[in-house]
Amino acid sequence: MSQPGLDHRGVLFVLSSPSGAGKSTIARMLLREDADIAMSVSVTTRPMRAGEVDGRDYHFIDVPRFKHMVAANELMEWAHVFDHRYGTPKAPVEAMLASGQDVLFDIDWQGAQQLYQQAGGDVVRVFILPPSVAELERRLTKRGTDQPDVIAARMARAAAEISHWDGYEYVLINDDVQLCFAQVLNILNAERLRRSRQTGLIGFTRKLMTAKDR
Numbered sequence: 001m002s003q004p005g006l007d008h009r010g011v012l013f014v015l016s017s018p019s020g021a022g023k024s025t026i027a028r029m030l031l032r033e034d035a036d037i038a039m040s041v042s043v044t045t046r047p048m049r050a051g052e053v054d055g056r057d058y059h060f061i062d063v064p065r066f067k068h069m070v071a072a073n074e075l076m077e078w079a080h081v082f083d084h085r086y087g088t089p090k091a092p093v094e095a096m097l098a099s100g101q102d103v104l105f106d107i108d109w110q111g112a113q114q115l116y117q118q119a120g121g122d123v124v125r126v127f128i129l130p131p132s133v134a135e136l137e138r139r140l141t142k143r144g145t146d147q148p149d150v151i152a153a154r155m156a157r158a159a160a161e162i163s164h165w166d167g168y169e170y171v172l173i174n175d176d177v178q179l180c181f182a183q184v185l186n187i188l189n190a191e192r193l194r195r196s197r198q199t200g201l202i203g204f205t206r207k208l209m210t211a212k213d214r
């Protein structure tokens with residue numbers, strides 16, 4: 001958490017990985033454990049998978065609606081991923097930041113790059129790698145929600161996604177999910193304590209220095 005009672009700038013916390021590296025699990029753990037961060041729910045034109053809930057996992061919309069949102073400048077970033085469009089609605093992010101919450105983004109490297117161009121110093125980018133190709137394939141198959149041709153396409157895309165690892169401040173190897181989660185939490189908490197995010201420090205230290213706080 002941030003320092004209690006001290007104003008701070010919110011963290012825009014990006015988690016990216018090839019699909020199957022465990023990012024969604026870690027995102028869920030983070031949201032469960034840490035009340036000070038909330039998820040940015042993306043819009044997408046891809047079909048809903050079994051078990052997904054509209055409005056929780058994504059806002060599932062059609063292509064004309066997506067194009068309208070782009071034209072109306074309602075998205076902070078957007079990209080084509082696996083032949084579908086994905087984007088981050090701007091208004092909810094602004095509302096979460098205004099209410100003092102940090103925001104978690106499960107977006108790809110294109111989104112991470114665009115977000116960084118817009119919000120630079122507020123953005124913290126974390127990339128999660130699978131421990132091996134074999135393990136990545138095993139995890140994608142075990143999930144059982146996609147057809148074999150989709151899995152093969154995702155394996156092919158994984159290499160392309162991984163090639164962008166150097167566009168991130170932090171790169172983690174998710175072999176043990178508990179350990180990886182602990183590392184993610186450490187990064188988030190350390191970033192919250194960066195001086196540049198603790199906007200309340202000026203007033204706080206001024207009081208300390210003028211001894212008005214007795």
Ligand code: 5GP
Pocket residue numbers: 016017018019042043046077078079081086087088106107108109110111112
């Ligand atoms: P999936 O279809 O498996 O849910 O997601 C496919 C990929 O799209 C993942 O790498 C995910 O991070 C990415 N993604 C999801 N939402 C967004 C978004 O709003 N913007 C961008 N750029 N990528 C997204």
